[in-house]
Amino acid sequence: MSGYHPDEITLMDYSAGSLSLAQSLAVAVHLFMCGQCRGQLEQLNALGGTLLAQSDPQAVEVQGFDDFMDTLDAKPEPQITTKVQSRLYNPLQNLLPDSFDAIPWRKQTKDIAEYDLTKQLAGQGVRVALQKIRAGAKVPPHSHRGQETTVILSGGFSDELGVYHKGDFVTRDASHRHTPTALQNEDCICLTVLDAPIYFVSGFYRLLNPFMRW
16 A cells, blocks of 8 residues: 555545646556545545535635535545446556556666656646656755656655655655655656756756756
């Protein structure tokens, strides 16, 4: 089971259909691998329907959110139903070949390769890609000019804030500086969504910052 998940606000936005296509993809990929969040989403969908059915729109606007969160807190641990499980599919299945080995990876360094999905998603102001980091290798230290969302598809990595494994949903922003390092046992493959270029903070890579544009 995943140890790192989207927060409740992100799941609420996903349930409401208000996330961008790129962020929705990241959440959907995590949901595919995380039964806990699928159960929570099922609960959110049901509660959202209840709120919409209320007869007084002003009451929904003023009281709805607080009541909604109180209801979430009062709910027992979500359970996955057969109905939810039967609808599961891999959100990446129409964007990728049948295996990671068949992906036409583009080398960025000797240890890191990328497969860009941005054009397939018609993304604007966002970059969506698969990243492949060789086992034990490090991504150069960097911070962020916006939000970075990472969902691990295979293997895992660590940084200054924790250790992450398959299925984990990890977010970083301008307040974070980190050096992701793939775990030693296998290559790390992950989906990344960036709404602004990263910013390298040390060594030769800082010279690349002026060219980090989309």
